[in-house]
Structure formats: C-alpha cells, structure tokens
Amino acid sequence: MYRFPTEESLTVEFKSDRNCLPDNDIIDAVVAFANTEGGDLYLGIEDDGTITGLHPKHRDITRLTAFIANKTVPPVSTRATILHDGQCDVLKLSVPRYTSIVASAAGKIQKRRLKADHTPENVPLYPYEIPQRLSSLSLLDFSAQPLPDSTRDDLSVAERERLRHIIRTYHGESALLELDDLELDKALRLVTQIGEGYIPTVTGMLLIGRAERLQELIPTAESSIQIMDNAQLRVNETFTLPLLASIEKINTYFLSINQEDEIDVGLFRVPIPHYAPQAFREALINAYSHRDYSMLGRVRVLIERDGMTIANPGGFIQGITYDSLLDAEPHGRNPVLADCLKRIGMAERSGRGIDRIYAGSLRYGKLPPDYSQSTDTSVRLYIPDSRPDKNFVRLLIEEQEKLNRDFTVYELLILNLLKTHHRMSQKEIADAAGIPSYKLPTTLESLVESGLIEAIGRGKSRGYFLSAHLYQRQENTIGYVRQTDIDTVRYPELILKLAQKQGLVTRSDVVKLLHVSPAQAYHLLNKLKKNHKLILEGRGKYAHYKPVNRQ
Template sequence: DYSAQPVPEAVYSDLDPVEREHLRNIIQNYHGEKNLLDLDDTELDLALRLAVEQNGTFVPTYCGMLLIGRRERLSTLVPTAEAAFQELQGTDVAVNESFVLPILTAFEKIESYMDARNHTEEMEEGLFRISIPDFDKRAFREALVNAFCHRDYTMLGRVRVLLDDDGLTISNPGGFIEGVTIENLLTAEPHGRNPALADVLKRIGLAERTGRGVDRIFEGSLSYGKSLPDYSESNTNQVKLFIPKSLPDKAFIKMIAEEQSKIGRPLSINALLILNALKSNRRLRLGELAHMIHLNEYKVRTTVEKLVESGLVEADGNGNSRAYILSAALYKNADNVIGYVRQTGIDRVRYPELVLKFAKNNQGKVTRKDVMQLLHLNQGQAYRLLVKMTEEGKLLLVGKGKFAYYKIK
C-alpha cells in the first residue's frame, strides 16, 4: 500500500493544522465516524494512518501528505498530487486550471466549479417533484473520489475533470486494479490501489462506505433514464470515465419514483440495469439481457422475475423463448401506446390464427399442450386463449380432464 508508507524527508510539521481542522469539519458535515472528533490531533493522525511512529518520532505517510499536507511541501514531497479542472464551450477554453493541493481542498475546489455549471430541471408529476441535474451530484462525488483514491501516485500525470458540450470526463493516471475490467466493474470485489487512503475517505464520510462507489456512479444516470457512464477509453495507463450529457426520460423517471415510493427503498443496481436495457432495446430474452449488462443469467433471472411480479416488466413465453418488455404503464406514461402494442400485440393478435392453422393440419384438433408448445405460453395462458376462442365460436371443447381437446367448430 503506497499510501500507507512514510514519506522520505518529511517531518511531522509538514502536516497542516488548518487542513486537519478542515478534515474535522468534513467528518461533521458528511456524517463520518463521530468518535474521531473526540481524538486529539496526534491520536487522529495515527488512527487514520496520516502519520506513523518511527524511532520515537511521528512521520507523515503519503496518505497524510495527500490529505492534509502543507501546500508548499506537498508539491516538493508528492509532486504527482496534481489535479485540473477544464471547461470547453465548443472549441473555446472557458476554464483551464491546474493545482497541487491537499485532496480535501482540491475536491471542494473542483466540486464548486461543477456546482456552478451543473444545471437542474424541475419535474412535477402528480405528487412527485423531482430535480433533474445534468449530472447527478452523488455520482459525480463518487467518481471524483475514485479518481483521487485509485490513481497511481508513482506515475506522473494528474486527476483531470473536463466538462464540455458532450458531457463530463474524469480521468486519472493508473489503469484498473488487477482483476477489474470494464465488463466486471459492477460485480468485481471492491479493492483499491491505495487502501489506507480509501479507508480514510470512507471513515470521514466522503466516499461510499460499502466500497461500491461505482454502483452510485451508474445509479446516477440510470435513475434518470439517461445514457450510461462509459469507461471504454480506459487502458493500462489511465482510467477514463465519460458521463454523457443526455436528456432525461421523464416517463421512466416517474415509473422508478413511483416504484421506489411503493416499496420504500431504492431499486437495486441490477434492477435499474435491466429496466434501462429493456427501455433501450424494447424486447430481450434472458441470455440477451445477461450479455448486455454483464451479469450471469441466474442473477438476471432472479431480478427480472421480481420485476415481473412488481408489474414493471412483462414476460412472454416460456423457457429459452421467454422474452421481457417494459410494462404497459411506462408506454402509457410516455403517451406511446402504439409502441406497447407493437411490442406485445402483433404476436398475440396472430395467436388464434396460428392455433386454427395447427388444428387444420392436425385432423381438426388441438390440445392445451399443443398450444403451449406452439406459442411458448404457460399453462394458464394457453387455457385462457382456448377458452376465449371457444367463447368466440371458433373452437368446440370435446371431453374433460386430461383427455379433453378442442376441435374447429
């Protein structure tokens, strides 16, 4: 752990009392571990591994210098502790500032830049009043924390935040940690390059305590029906996150808000990923869903069937042919009933025609089992279709029980 190592040539007075007080304020304001506030300065530094004892004296660690080091010493002792905020408006450079500051101060400086530029739209729908920002603030905070926390401080470079017409880019030196890839970002066990630094940021309340900050980053886009965060330009030398600037899907937002209000908690990240995939692709089978969101089929099946039970998703067919679409409610909220009928109705309108065609080629007879196999319906769906066709005078029921069948009337 590089961040836990003592800094050569550093002395304890290189830690800044003003920045330490800043850290205490963050613990208070971000609901960190309150018991840390009861410690004196030295006890706090040792508890958070901002300093270690060597030969009877206290020496700052890289974690300590990065968080609360004196600015004039930080640039000398840890020259890689650089960050930048840039804003492009078209091809014009509106802001281009680089700085070497303790992480807590750099974090707040960048956050203040973003707050001034992160526009918000108010959405009112019945009892719901929802603020829709260009970029979710909690997602941005987690992405920025990750950039500072997981960057490789042995490499030259800087944490860079770029805001332009297309969206928000946050990059940092150092590729993904071993075992983490773009495909398993949301499922890999959380672990970082600088555990001591990551631990401090969690304990003071600045970072996600579960270590699943990347879930928060995705949730920030998914909850508003926006385009997903993109890590595709990351490589072995850097992690680059791009969050597109896209329009919110208000019908989708309303559906999510209503469901979360009903169940009294946020939807899981897996549920949001599935709903987003169905929103974008309309109709998907289990295998297609699993491939698209990089989860195994068991987890996808468990989550999507719960969404079916809740009424957010509708299922059609059985076995490998079972397909899923978003519920009628979403299409109605979006005034897109035609879209719903297109997804569900065409096949169902043709069901009676296919049943009759089968019967004509089967000596005029058809059973419930035949209909289940022919149309990939479950037992109840096949029974209701046959009853409806009987009531409409297209079929006639012959016999009872397991020997029953229907014939063309």
Template structure:
C-alpha cells in the same frame, strides 16, 4: 488437454497480452523460451504456442522439443521463484504444436540469470515483451493487493512539516459529510494516528503517503509525490474553455474541482404530482463518488494526471492505473470492494467523503439511471487507465416520473439492480432474463427475483413461459407515457399472427433466417426456433442448409 479446434481458435485470434507465438523451426533457445514464459507470468498469465510463427502459420516443433514431459521441470529450475507451467503437444493437421499454459504469478518472477520481463501492447495493438523496471514493482504488488503504497512511510519528512490548515480541513469535512464524529474529539497527534496519517519508523514519527496526500504542503507534494496531479478541462468542440491543473492536498483539490464542476451544473424543474423536482444535467453525488474514486484508487507511482473533462458529449473522469486485481468490466457492479490504496480509501470513508459501504459505484450508476440516461461507460478503460464517461443527454422525464412514483409507493429508493433492469427495458424494449442478467452482472436466479418484485409493483410485464419468457415495461407505464401503441409493438403478436408474418416474409423475399424471425416478430432467438420448428413440422416451410447457414423456404 486442449483439442485441435481450441488451438485453431487461439491461433485465429492472434497474439495478445495472454497469448504468444514462438517459432521452433531452428530450435528456440531455452533462454528465450524461459524469458517469454516469465513475461506472461509477470503480466496476466496465458499460453505460449511453440511451433507457431508470428503470423499464425503452423510450422511445428523442432525435433529436440517433440518430448515436452521435462519442460515443466526445466522452467521451474530456470526461474526464481520457481514458475509452475504445464505443457502438452497438440497435432494441427498432423503437425505437432507445443501448448504451454502459464499461470499469472502473484509475485515477481525472474529467470535464473536475473532477467525480469513483462508484456505490454504497443501503439498498433500488437504485444511485445519488455524489461520490468524497478519503479514498476510497486505497481505490480499494489495491483495484486500484496502491499499498500498509501501506508508507506515518507521518511524524509517530519510530522512538523505537515499543514495544520489541511488538518482543520479534515475536521471540517467530517462535520460537513457526516464522517466518523468520534474523530473530532481527538487532538492533532491522536487524529493523525487514528487515521493513519502518520506512522512510527525507526523510533521517529513521519507521515505516510496517505498523510502526505492529505496534509502535505504543495512544495512537499511536488517533491515526494511528483505523479500527484489533477486536471479540470472544459471543451466546446475543439475549443478549450478551461484547462486548470492542481498539485494541492487532496481535500483542497477536491473542494476546488467540485466548485468548478458545480458552476456548470444546470437544473430544470419539472412537475411530478404535487411537487417540483429538480433535474440536473449532472448528478452531484455521482460526480463526487466518481471523482473521489479517481483520487483514491489511482496509481501514485505512475506519472499522469487524474483528468476531469467536460465536453459536448458529457463528462469523462480518468485516472492512471488500470483496475486492481480481480476487478473487470464484467464484474464491476458485483465484485467485493477493493482498493489499490487501502489506507487512503479507509481515511476518505471515515472522513465521510466517500460511500462508507465501499459501493460508491452504485451511486454513480444511480445518478445516471434514475433520470433515464445511459449507463456509465467504462469501456475506454485499459491496463493503464480507468476511465468513465457520464453522458449529459436530456433526461427522460416520463422515466423519472415512473421511478419516483414507484419509490413513493414502496417507501424507499429503488436499488441499483432494479434501475438497471428498468433502464435496459427502456432501451432494449423486450429482453430475456439472460440478457438482463448480463446487464446486472448477477446470476439469472437473482435477476428473476428482482423481476418478480417489479412485476408485482406493476412496472414490468412478462410474456411467454419457460426459457422463452421475455419482459417489457408494463402496459401501465406505456399508457402513462402516452405510448399505448408502443406497448402493443413491444409485447408482441400472438402465435397465429407470428406464423402469418413469417409466411408473408418468405412469400415476399423467398426465404427467412432465424435472426430475421426474431427481429420481425420481436421475439427471442429461442422463441423463433420454436416457431420455425412448428411451421416445419406442419410442412408450411422447409429448412435448407446447415448450422448457422440454415434458412427456410415455403414447403
């Protein structure tokens, strides 16, 4: 059962892909209600609030809809396959509102009249329901992991029409990138079968979609996979320096794009200990993983090119098709590897072009973080595009020295969790375990274990105890970087100093809030609460107001 407060919060957030308002002042027809529920189920599920206007005004349920106990049966009987929803009535200031929860369907759902709908966001950000078109069926099933589009047979093509040159390119890639060496001993038909480049359909061998992408000639690719296109662009301000488009087989496309990219990689060498270490403006391995991901995981049923764009801010790689089912910005680093095109992903791994473990995302993060650059930015991704931006900001040489020194002592490369934590402390200066857990996308217990190892190695210091414990880069790290004073600022002041700072702030400004204490003393919100309580108990300050509006004055 949802509470009135929860429904008010939903209404205040407004309509979205997962929330729809429907007026019931004139009794919403069953046909329109069922269609709206189908649209939610065919998108991401969510809730429909019956008795709420588009602007969020609560007008209530029509008399005919005051009893919602039979609504679930009505919806199941009027949808194919039967859609299971739950419905309840919630009073908002005494006005009844119907709350209908709709699960995300793992198969396409239509009304009994054959109406198939989904929801989308318009250009102004507001949602709308639109027809679910036939060519979008495969996109939906693919995103749910129900079908593998890359394994589908291309029955119009004969295997004899495939390119022998591209097959040799596959063998060359296996040798170059350390792929599955057992494939090199196979003849052409055996290689095609082992990789899944061809399949038997009605007694005749024909290429799969993956086989066409890797072995197809350009004319056949244009004809049978018109969505396959890759663009490489170089911009300087608003000037377009390079704007190349490719519709060639995947390996050939990869080689040509890689050559264009490598021509723009610049390196500076820095002395670290006894060695000179190259520091590139772009990490080669990170680029390779990001670009290969864009080719392998894109939606080949959706028109639009894979874009590789270099500009003044860095490099952006984007591909058509949003994240596959179960992958979000919040679990990108930890979710199990999955692909929209499993066969194509497996082929690329066996060739050696992509990370065999399926954790190529770690390579992308590592390629940015070890040089002291910002995290890869996926925030511009949406339901129809995955986009990652890799900044070309100057490397932090002192941070790189710290990483290399630590790896030399540890006898191995730092895992990506440690790199994220060290990078976060470099940027955030002083952080609690809960904040670091959000950055790493793992439970606090796992993050504490990583922090303990970093503390043992001398690169992280802990401050405080219990829930209020925070972490900074160690005094040794700041000392080697020539920033001794910075460590003192970040490690904070003792309790007596903090109390005097709070009292001085109130004397100067009249009052102080908890957030201002945290900022002033460089402590966590929890620690600032404890500090204010101590001063209140002593009578030095007095709390005024309530809740989030609480502030403190001299006692």
C-alpha cells in the same frame, strides 16, 4: 486435428524450434507470461503462424516442465501438451498468471505488452514498475508507505482543519473530532511511527500535506480541470494540491456549470440536474482513491457539451474489468487512503460507490456511465449529458414512494432498458446491462411482483416489458397494447403454420413451439377451433387438431 491460433497476442506466443530454441528463451517467455496475464507458448510455430515442427529435445515434456520450475523464482508450474496438425508436432506450454513477481533463476524479470501495431513483445519489468504490479495485484498498499524524507511539520495545519470540517459536514466518524492532532493522524494512519517519532505516510501527505512539500515528495499527485463551451476552452487549470483541497476546487467548478431542470411531483418541485452531484463526487473520489500514485500522470476532469470524462492513471485492479464493475468485490489499489476517505465521510462506506455513479444517471432516465475506454494503464469514466425523461423521472419517484424504498441499481438498469427497447428477453437484458446471471432472475421477478414490469412466454422466449400501469402513467397506452397484442396475432399464425406442415397439432406441440403453459396452449387451440380454423379430433391424451382445409 488441433486448431492452432493464427496469430500472436498478449496471451499467445509462437517460437520456432527448427534449430532447438535455447533454454533461456523458453524461461524468458514463461516469466513474461507469468508476470502479465498468463498464456500459451507454442514451440514449433514461426512468427507468421507457419507450423514447422518440434525439436526432438523438447519432446520429453516431464523433463521440460521440471526444468522450467527449477529455473524460475518462485517456481512456475506449467502444463505441457504435444499437439499434431497432421504433419508436424507442436508443443503447447500453458503458463498461469501469477499473483506475485516472477523472475528467472538468473534474476531476469520480464513482462508482455502490446506494441503500437498490436503485436506482442517481451520487455524488462523495471524496478520502478514493480510497485505498480504489486499494487494491481493488491499485494502492496502504496498509500500506506512512509515518506522517509518528511516530518510531521510537512503536514498543513489548515488542511487538517479542512479535514475536521469535512468530518462534521459529511457526517464522518464523530469520535475522530474528539482526538488531538497527533491522535487523529495516528487514527487515520496519516502518520506511522519510525523509531521514537512519527513521519507522514503517502496518505497523510496526499490528504493534508503542505502544497510545496507535496510537489517535492509525491510529484504524481497532480490534477487538472478543463471545461469546454461550444468548442472554446473556458477553463484549463492544472495544479498540485492536497487531495481534499483538489476535490473541493474541482467540485466548485462543477457546481458552477451544473444546470438544473425541474418537474412537478404532487405538491413538490423536484430538481433534475444535468449531472447528479453525489454521483460526480463519488466518481471524482474514486479517481483519486484508486489511481496509481507510482505512475506519472494526473487525475483529469473534462466537461464538454455532450458529456463529462473523469480519468486517472492506473488500470483496473487485477481481476476487474469495465463490464464486471457492478458485481466486483469492493477492493482498491490504495486501501489505507480509501478507508480514510470513508471514515471522514467523503466516500461511500460500503465500498459500492459505483452503484451511486450508475444510479446518478439512471434515476433520471439518462444513458448509463461508460467505462469502455479504460485501458491497462488508465481508467476513463464517461458520463453522457443526455436529456432527462421527465415523465419517467416522475414515475420512478412516485413508485419509490409506494414501495417505500429506493430502486436498486439493477432495477434501474432493467427499467431504463425496457423504456428504450420496449420488450427484451432475459438474455438480451443480461447482455445489455451486464447484470450477473445469478442476480438477474430474482431482480426481474421482483419487478414483476411489484407490478412494474410484465412477462409473456416461457423459457428462452420469455419476454419482459413495462407494465400497463407504467405505460398508462407515461400516457403511452398504445405502446403497451403493441407489446402485448403482438402475441395475439403472432401465436395463432405460428400454430396454423405448424398444423399445415404436420397435418395436425397437439397441445404439447404448442407448448414446445411457443414456450407457454398447457393451459395457455389449450386456450389458443380452442380459440382457433371456435373461429373454424382447426377441427378437434379424439379425446383426452389422443386429442389433436387438424386444419380445416385438410378435411
């Protein structure tokens, strides 16, 4: 008997079929699913989850799926299955998520959303929302669109000079500096040719547009900075400026409050900032680069005593979630804008700015950044202002010098987790860090080979902890002994318990029980024999050990 869902959700819809659900209602539901996340439509279930059965008209599933394909544009291919609950039949109609806008043959376009009480509903997809949908599917680059009501006179000479200064300061493409103004604008796609002339693109107006025209042409290009000082609002400013000027203004506020500690590493004093400036700049640029400029809202920076929040309108691009950021293919909502920021040197050229954001906290032994408060309509990054672990920072700097390379973000995640949790299995590390399963084993073994972590056990019970070398460097030898010697106490007890229960124990039993190698199993059994806890009987493959009290 099939187990039906008990309630509706964004991807589950119940429809009563007692009075034969109208064809238009089925088409509307399919279109809404296709324009959102896809999902399952159940015909024959009431809104409260009560199963009342399928109408005879809808039992011909071949005809029904063909009808749906004919009545949707582009044709939606659905999968229909008749299910049984023991008394009634229910039709399950599975609808895939489409990477284009789907409409009914009559031209009706709908989507699904959750209401305030978290129950779903189907609502119209309005014309102004279509660019947002296409943008989230990476099918439309809003930043590349021309602005018909503008001219090159709407671009600011001062802001273009600021752009040239940024190229020089941040080591952007030096060849850009050799171009005249028009050639520079064309090279960075700040303008596009329409007929005989050139007009600004959205990217051009965002980066170097005159402030008064920017407000008229792209009113969504708004920013705000708020700084709290012990529950008092110290700074609260909202403005609409060209993007480069906005980043500079916010960065000036940031630098004014970003305090530093210092530690001694050898002959040098190394600063430890509350927030890594490079990580902050990358996070801020990401917010501007990936925000949805077709939505009302603003890029907002809030700095409080316990941490910092950077938020922007527009959720993650289709296929990306906050827990898959580290492994996601680098692509954004505004490719032309993002490419321009990379070429002038402001954004990370590989598209892996997220690594810098994480490393900015992890290299100082702080809590990692948190994207968990992001929604379908906004991305929210929270960077905690936790206290740095100075011993750990010193250790990482010195170990990097020995390895002659920087730690990867995955290595930093693992080392920080083991510093906090002391000992973890591979699964526990994967769950806590979100490191892809195909990268985790090689990263762990690389750290083992480098002498930074150690491993005990085999298979699923294999545990990892910081090496004796690192514990000694942190003046925490007791912590290391606790992690390693716990097995010297626990393993013999488990072997004796198994021997008492079975009456005897073999080397293969110990291998299966403790996930250790045959040589380790022999060593443990031999030690128990020497301590007169077990007695060896037999030889070779017939060898086994019995508890002393069984003799």
